[in-house]
Amino acid sequence: MPMTENGEFRPLIVAFCCNWCSYAGADLAGSSRLSYPADVKIIRVPCSGRVNPMFILRAFERGADGVIICGCHPGDCHYTSGNYFARRRMTLLFSMLDYIGVENGRTRVEWVSAAEGAKFSATMNEFVEKIKSLGENVRLGDLRCKD
Amino acid sequence: MQGLIDRLSALLSDGTVARVLGWKKGDMPYNPEPHMFETAESLKDFVYDGFCGANLSKMMIEASKLEGKTAVCLKPCDSYSFNQLIREHRVDRENAYIIGVGCRGKLDIDKARANGIKGIEEVSGTELDGPDSVSFKTIYGDKEMSYSDLLLGRCHVCKGKEHMIYDELWGESKDTADSERFDEVKALEAMSPAERFEFFKKELSKCIRCNACRNVCPACSCRKCAFDNNNFDSQQKANVDSFEEKMFHIIRAFHVAGRCTDCGECSRVCPEGIPLHLFNRKFIKDIDELYGEFQAGKDPEAQSPLTDYTFEDCEPGIVAERSNG
Numbered sequence: 180m181p182m183t184e185n186g187e188f189r190p191l192i193v194a195f196c197c198n199w200c201s202y203a204g205a206d207l208a209g210s211s212r213l214s215y216p217a218d219v220k221i222i223r224v225p226c227s228g229r230v231n232p233m234f235i236l237r238a239f240e241r242g243a244d245g246v247i248i249c250g251c252h253p254g255d256c257h258y259t260s261g262n263y264f265a266r267r268r269m270t271l272l273f274s275m276l277d278y279i280g281v282e283n284g285r286t287r288v289e290w291v292s293a294a295e296g297a298k299f300s301a302t303m304n305e306f307v308e309k310i311k312s313l314g315e316n317v318r319l320g321d322l323r324c325k326d
Numbered sequence: 327m328q329g330l331i332d333r334l335s336a337l338l339s340d341g342t343v344a345r346v347l348g349w350k351k352g353d354m355p356y357n358p359e360p361h362m363f364e365t366a367e368s369l370k371d372f373v374y375d376g377f378c379g380a381n382l383s384k385m386m387i388e389a390s391k392l393e394g395k396t397a398v399c400l401k402p403c404d405s406y407s408f409n410q411l412i413r414e415h416r417v418d419r420e421n422a423y424i425i426g427v428g429c430r431g432k433l434d435i436d437k438a439r440a441n442g443i444k445g446i447e448e449v450s451g452t453e454l455d456g457p458d459s460v461s462f463k464t465i466y467g468d469k470e471m472s473y474s475d476l477l478l479g480r481c482h483v484c485k486g487k488e489h490m491i492y493d494e495l496w497g498e499s500k501d502t503a504d505s506e507r508f509d510e511v512k513a514l515e516a517m518s519p520a521e522r523f524e525f526f527k528k529e530l531s532k533c534i535r536c537n538a539c540r541n542v543c544p545a546c547s548c549r550k551c552a553f554d555n556n557n558f559d560s561q562q563k564a565n566v567d568s569f570e571e572k573m574f575h576i577i578r579a580f581h582v583a584g585r586c587t588d589c590g591e592c593s594r595v596c597p598e599g600i601p602l603h604l605f606n607r608k609f610i611k612d613i614d615e616l617y618g619e620f621q622a623g624k625d626p627e628a629q630s631p632l633t634d635y636t637f638e639d640c641e642p643g644i645v646a647e648r649s650n651g
Contacts, residue, residue: 232580233552236573253637263635266642267617271583271632273645274612275576275605278514280523283649288642318523322572323530 190244190310192219194303195234197227199257200292201249207296215303218310219247226250227288228261232272235286239319245285245310249299252290262290281318284309327374327453330399330427330496335366337397343423344394347385349378355449356435360385362396374399376452376460379432379478381591383408383417384544390418398422401429402499403480405490406587406623407544412491413626414585416547426489428454428497431473431481436599438462438476443469454497474502480590480603483507490624507588508611510604515649530575532598539575539592539602545582545622552577579605584613584632587623616640 183189196202202223208215224230227250235246248269250262269288277283287306291299337343350361350371358373360380381404389396400408405426411417433452438460445465451457451473460476462469483506487499514522540546540553553570570577579586579602588610592602613620617631617639 233573233577236576237569240569240572260635263637263639264632266639267632267635270616270640270642270645271609271612272580273642274648275580275608277519277645277649278522278608279526279576280519280521282519283646286642286645319572322527323533 188311188314190218190307190315191242192216192245192247192303192307192310193238193243194219194221195224195227195230195246195248196221196291197250197257197262198223198225200251200255200290201299203293204249204291204295204299207293208300209296211296213296213300215300216307218307219303226256226258226261227265228256228258230265230269232268235272236319239281239285239316242316242320244313244316245287245306247287247289247302247306249289249291249302252292255292276319279318279322281316282313284313285316327372330374330425331369331372333496334363334372334397334425335369337423338363338366338369342395343397344392345389345396346372347382347389347396347398348372349374349380349399354446356433356438356446362389374427374454376431376433376456376473376476377435377449379434379591379594381407381542381544381589383411384542384547386417386422387411387547390421392421395421395423397425399425399427400489400492401427401432402487402489403429403485403587403589405492406485406621407589408623409490409626410585410587410623411544411547413623413628413630414547424489424492424494426492426495428495428499429487430454430498430500431477431484431502433460433473433476434478434594438469438471441471441475443471474504477502478590478594479601480588480593485588485621491626508607510601511608511611514604514608529600532600533575534598535571535574536597538595538597540578542591542595543578543582544587544589544591545585546578552581575600575602575605579609582606583609584620584630585622586610587621616644 238246256262273286289302334346346363349358351373352358356377358378363369382398383404443462446462448463451460459470459472481502484501484503487501586606590603613631620631
């Protein structure tokens with residue numbers, strides 16, 4: 180388990196951020212000097228609808244402890260409807276992950292606009308705290324007792 | 327059964343159809359196999375009994391590309407899969423002559439084996455109009471088991487005796503449903519996450535990646551499959567990739583979500599007996615609860631819930647709310 184020198188658990192968080200809203204929101208958080216934990220690794224995607232459910236499974240398999248998808252608010256999608264499709268897909272995927280026994284706090288979808296730097300920072304802080312309390316993700320990597 | 331064979335040979339002889347897609351006697355009395363009959367004479371090997379569980383609709387993808395019409399025998403639940411394939415433009419309705427064959431539930435030979443019936447030489451009483459009990463002639467003597475105790479798991483949640491699509495019907499169907507469709511899923515949902523994980527870990531660890539579930543699934547009919555490795559010539563072979571190893575069944579269930587008609591073929595063909603339908607049925611249950619009742623294959627015009635949306639859809643956070651009560 181990755182630890183800091185003082186024995187604190189450092190989770191690995193993958194954040195898929197939509198180029199048009201949330202990625203700019205993260206930028207705004209930075210330029211407004213609002214901090215969020217360095218455990219969050221941002222992956223820029225053109226739209227939350229670009230996030231293939233396999234990306235999330237892959238992130239977990241590669242050792243992510245939590246995955247968050249950030250997109251434009253419903254109604255604000257740069258491509259009109261990408262986030263609506265993402266919303267249905269992610270709801271079903273999260274439900275399936277919950278069903279196979281992965282803690283449901285490890286996945287989240289949050290709508291963050293380009294003007295919501297403060298929300299981005301607050302969301303990330305809160306999500307990292309949540310994952311820290313859940314601890315390391317071992318389940319998905321071990322789904323078939325292959326390791 | 328003779329009536330059906332006579333009708334099929336008449337269709338072949340008068341040129342209505344060029345071939346018949348049905349079941350042929352297998353090497354054992356309980357394993358008939360799908361077969362394409364080209365001549366009226368070859369129909370002497372045609373069989374339709376309680377062990378003809380195979381869903382022939384997927385084979386119509388290739389068959390409907392051939393010259394002339396193909397007669398295909400579809401049970402009521404298979405007709406949903408056929409309809410779904412029409413929806414996806416994978417089969418040509420014009421090239422199919424659908425005989426809606428009756429069904430009173432299909433049998434699972436493993437149920438007989440579990441009941442101590444082994445060394446089976448002959449089976450009788452599995453015909454559509456047969457008796458309520460099935461007789462086995464085994465090397466250890468004669469055994470008997472009731473028809474309903476032998477039914478495949480999927481037949482206990484039968485979708486009904488109506489054919490969704492057909493050109494003509496043959497035989498009486500019977501609705502064999504005697505339990506709730508989502509009972510198994512609900513029982514799992516009631517467990518704690520740790521128990522659920524142990525359950526699925528135990529089941530999925532049995533998987534040998536034979537791809538039988540993928541190859542039999544009517545919804546898994548993409549020309550190019552995400553699981554095929556194009557770097558090698560052995561396209562159907564399992565990839566040696568730990569991601570695929572672990573996530574195969576989740577990915578496959580997601581790829582067919584909203585298109586799966588719950589025909590139960592995946593669980594029937596699994597050589598390891600993994601209850602794969604539990605994944606698909608969970609998606610169906612969620613779709614029904616969150617986006618309104620939807621049965622894939624019921625209406626060939628209906629929009630799949632995953633290619634559709636409404637402004638009022640629930641947020642993904644609902645998963646945690648529902649699960650944590």
